[in-house]
Amino acid sequence: MPRPIVATIHLPALQHNLAQLRQRAGTARVWGVVKANAYGHGITRVWPALRAADGLACLDLDEAKLLRELGWRGPLLLLEGTFEPRDLELCSTLQLWHVVHHAEQLDWLAAHKTQQPHHVFLKFNSGMNRLGFDAPGLRAAWARLHAMPQVQGVTLMTHFANADRPDGIEAALRAWRLATEGMQAPLCLANSAATLVHAAATAADWVRPGIALYGAAPDAPTHRAADWGLQPAMTLASQLIATQTLATGAQVGYGGTYTAPKPTTMGVVACGYADGYPRHAPNGTPVLVQGVRCPLIGRVSMDMLAVDLAPVLAQGQPVGVGSEVVLWGRSRSGAELPIDEVAQAAQTIAYELMCALAPRVRVIVEHQEST
Numbered sequence: 001m002p003r004p005i006v007a008t009i010h011l012p013a014l015q016h017n018l019a020q021l022r023q024r025a026g027t028a029r030v031w032g033v034v035k036a037n038a039y040g041h042g043i044t045r046v047w048p049a050l051r052a053a054d055g056l057a058c059l060d061l062d063e064a065k066l067l068r069e070l071g072w073r074g075p076l077l078l079l080e081g082t083f084e085p086r087d088l089e090l091c092s093t094l095q096l097w098h099v100v101h102h103a104e105q106l107d108w109l110a111a112h113k114t115q116q117p118h119h120v121f122l123k124f125n126s127g128m129n130r131l132g133f134d135a136p137g138l139r140a141a142w143a144r145l146h147a148m149p150q151v152q153g154v155t156l157m158t159h160f161a162n163a164d165r166p167d168g169i170e171a172a173l174r175a176w177r178l179a180t181e182g183m184q185a186p187l188c189l190a191n192s193a194a195t196l197v198h199a200a201a202t203a204a205d206w207v208r209p210g211i212a213l214y215g216a217a218p219d220a221p222t223h224r225a226a227d228w229g230l231q232p233a234m235t236l237a238s239q240l241i242a243t244q245t246l247a248t249g250a251q252v253g254y255g256g257t258y259t260a261p262k263p264t265t266m267g268v269v270a271c272g273y274a275d276g277y278p279r280h281a282p283n284g285t286p287v288l289v290q291g292v293r294c295p296l297i298g299r300v301s302m303d304m305l306a307v308d309l310a311p312v313l314a315q316g317q318p319v320g321v322g323s324e325v326v327l328w329g330r331s332r333s334g335a336e337l338p339i340d341e342v343a344q345a346a347q348t349i350a351y352e353l354m355c356a357l358a359p360r361v362r363v364i365v366e367h368q369e370s371t
């Protein structure tokens with residue numbers, strides 16, 4: 001038997017989350033952001049659910065190639081654009097739309113020989129200070145793009161640094177409006193946080209949600225995913241492979257970071273940091289054992305972690321080797337443990353946990369809502 005740890009990708013949840021975001025986005029078309037192998041969920045796995053999006057956005061040319069091979073004929077956007085001139089050949093042959101965020105990319109495009117006119121997303125730096133043109137640079141790039149026979153369409157875009165905060169986009173929006181004044185083009189502003197928290201202010205022709213599609217809250221812990229009507233798209237589940245009875249004063253795991261304050265029944269779970277579970281999850285991080293929240297105890301090791309079984313025993317449930325454990329997502333009983341809660345306990349974000357799901361974890365795809 002393989003190790004009992006399994007990740008389940010819930011396609012009905014992805015479809016549901018996409019529909020929620022669509023509703024929130026009004027008339028805007030929706031890019032499904034599938035970079036980083038669909039935030040760790042697997043492009044090939046999520047594709048049957050996300051093909052209902054209006055476009056798919058990624059970073060990696062290999063991911064774009066894969067999506068075309070899977071049969072995606074719709075708009076496909078490279079969020080960081082081209083990394084070197086010859087990437088443009090692939091953009092031409094696969095009809096990839098690409099972000100243009102610095103002048104070298106314009107030079108490459110001007111020198112590119114193609115019969116296939118390109119659609120580009122011209123990026124403004126609204127204060128994130130990673131990628132994008134400043135206001136004068138944007139005007140110059142706009143003029144250059146419009147003079148290029150290689151270019152057929154230009155969409156204006158920006159990316160907010162603080163859209164998870166209620167007051168986080170005002171200054172950026174002001175800068176954006178000034179910089180783009182008078183330019184007639186489709187617009188694309190919002191990631192998940194902007195789509196959910198600032199729907200009206202960021203209304204445009206396109207939105208670009210990622211994390212919300214996968215069922216985490218972009219503004220956690222202010223809101224929970226459920227507050228936005230989102231469902232978890234990934235469950236990481238395993239089983240107990242041993243139990244121990246701790247005497248008062250006994251310690252658990254490497255470094256003995258947990259000391260039992262009283263006699264304690266604990267379970268050992270087949271899940272460790274080599275599966276993608278965060279090693280920094282401290283004592284008390286919630287874990288579902290047979291649908292009941294139990295606290296993690298001791299240091300997470302490579303292949304195992306430990307939980308105090310008191311809460312599940314208090315409910316009179318028999319528990320032992322083989323008992324169901326949910327690290328995040330949904331248990332068979334329907335109990336949910338939001339990935340955002342685990343991330344917060346471990347002082348990280350759901351994005352990182354999803355993306356870190358290890359290749360050794362077996363993955364199954366749930367096509368229909370289980371009843």
Ligand SMILES: *Cc1c(COP(=O)(O)O)cnc(C)c1O
Nearest residue numbers: 033079159191192208209210211
């Ligand atoms: C990743 C990314 C997104 C999606 O962000 P989420 O916070 O996951 O919704 C949108 N736009 C750009 C440019 C990105 O790189």
